Amino acid sequence: MRVLLIEDTTGLGEAVRDQIRDDGHAVDWVQSLSFAEVSVKATSYNLILLDLMLPDGNGFDFLKSLRKSGNSTPVIILTARDQVSDRIEGLNAGADDYLIKPFDLSELSARVGAVARRYRGDPNPLVKIGHLEIDLCEHRIRANGQAVELTAREWALFEGFVQRPGTLLSRSQLEDRLYQFGAEIESNTIEVYISRLRKKLGRDVIITVRNMGYRLETYEH
Amino acid sequence: MRVLLIEDTTGLGEAVRDQIRDDGHAVDWVQSLSFAEVSVKATSYNLILLDLMLPDGNGFDFLKSLRKSGNSTPVIILTARDQVSDRIEGLNAGADDYLIKPFDLSELSARVGAVARRYRGDPNPLVKIGHLEIDLCEHRIRANGQAVELTAREWALFEGFVQRPGTLLSRSQLEDRLYQFGAEIESNTIEVYISRLRKKLGRDVIITVRNMGYRLETYEH
DNA sequence: CCGCGTCATTCAGGTTAATGTCAGGTCGAT
DNA sequence: ATCGACCTGACATTAACCTGAATGACGCGG
Incomplete structure (x- = not known):
């Protein structure tokens, strides 16, 4: 499965990337929305992991414009615990799920694995x-x-x-x-x-x- | 495709059953885990729809024991939105997907169809x-x-x-x-x-x- | 409750191949 | 021609892997 990870925190980004790689998936990791936009246009992903707090813009807007452009790739939002309204807004904006930071890596694996199972059988690019x-x-x-x-x-x-x-x-x-x-x-x-x-x-x-x-x-x- | 529906709510159960029938699948509908256990042993299903809140026990335990006995039938969990931890635990227990109640019947069709496609992929089993x-x-x-x-x-x-x-x-x-x-x-x-x-x-x-x-x-x- | 068989898991010892390093060579820029 | 950058065959090391056998868990019939 191809995963796009959008996360600006270096430590967390590396950990997530490594974990998903261990699970056997191909990961592209970008640290800003501008790079994310390029990646999304260039490649077709099976899953996007989206941090909301990013240096160059709001994750919501990215997600909304993604959906508006007809892209229905599953999106899992990464967000901090106290930002309840974010989570609701995220789901409304078209996210499929969210993970509350700090999250367990095995929980991440479980969610990513669930998406992977859903896509099993589809032809790979x-x-x-x-x-x-x-x-x-x-x-x-x-x-x-x-x-x-x-x-x-x-x-x-x-x-x-x-x-x-x-x-x-x-x-x-x-x-x-x-x-x-x-x-x-x-x-x-x-x-x-x-x-x-x-x-x-x-x-x-x-x-x-x-x-x-x-x-x-x-x-x- | 043969589908086992485990759901105790009468109204919802009927609606789901009818929808899946309309999609051309054979549905067995049971309203408790004890019946579910019998059905699973007697028949081989291609898909199980599992509600977690059941009168005679926990859906998780059913799922876990199912997996432990070597049964790998795809399972889609039906759960309420606010029970986030349920969803996580469900995926960890070996579910393939989950549907958040209240769900749209067309979404149900889509997910069921995804599973069906997996099995139809090779017309010869x-x-x-x-x-x-x-x-x-x-x-x-x-x-x-x-x-x-x-x-x-x-x-x-x-x-x-x-x-x-x-x-x-x-x-x-x-x-x-x-x-x-x-x-x-x-x-x-x-x-x-x-x-x-x-x-x-x-x-x-x-x-x-x-x-x-x-x-x-x-x-x- | 007890023996029995089957399956799951761990352990230990042997085997293999990926890996990082080096040495000696080629190539290109100036 | 010189120098640094790059290429590549060879090799020792060692983690990764394989597998027979021991141990433990579980279910079943009596």
Whole structure:
């Protein structure tokens, strides 16, 4: 399942993201509404987790305009305990459920799992990039129709590219995908994994941008 | 599709029954848990609609014991809006979805239809994967024509794979199939059951993806 | 209430493959 | 030509995984 997490608090965001990943779902995490709007237009999600207090605007308005534009993706609101009126307003605005902060991660899992069960059987969106077919939900990749197996780290890295195709990703951004907490890394691990990905997926899939980082090539040439 | 409706309120029960009948499904309507238990043992349903407030007991306990006995029929809980904790507990106990009373009959139809679609997906209830023939309704498996007996736990696990063939299932997803949500597991139970399934069904049926989980192999080697 | 069998769970020891590191090479910019 | 950045084959380490066997829980018939 594809989940969009909209949450500006870094600590909470990381925890939620990791938990949902452990449950086997693909997570995009954005920290502001402006990014959320771009993501929603670019991708189709199965679930949106929406914090209401955000730096650049009100979550309600985002939710309302989402619904107004015909998007019926399930939305679970993340809100603080005392804001009762928020919860009511949220449900009225078209949310499917809400979670009261601070919430238990297993409770989060339960709700997300319930949505996932509801969507079971629906076809997953396949991302096609050149000769690759990527199913982010099922963690499957085909290269020229042949299934390709990636290891955990390889997948973690590659998923980052697929979620932002064509975007330049810096080394530190990639490190954050491999290791939980900005763990310092002194060796050339990134390079090694890029190398392994290229070996499995094809030489031209990932382009290196000298002194800057890497990006996913989005078209066949 | 066969639906079991467990609801003691007469008016609501009639309305729901009629609606689902109109949608073309066969409905059994019982008004207490004691009757429900008999029905569940006598018949195999595709869906159970479960009210939580019943005269002769708690809906949760019914649901839990149902799951424990290896029955994985989809369950939709009918509950009142203000009983938030009920909903959480219901999902944790193994419900697939919930409907908040008072609910719109068309919403009921939609949810029931979603479950129906899942089961109609394969007009033939027999799923064939490699040398295996799996009857999801009857809980029966044949390997090379030979019947194979699975225990309740083994089936619970294997069913998860069959419902999403080829999909990578994480450990926590598999644990959720074996136990109620949140039940922390410290030992290698999953591995043991995978091992047993492989022994009974064939070595190559389930492949392990290290550090990530397992997946059902969908083609014959 | 007691034995019996079945199933669930844990443990221990062996096996395997993912992972991070390094070394030596290639490539590109200046 | 030089230097730094990047690539990649090889390898030791070790967590992850597998599985036979021991232990515990549960239900059933007598």
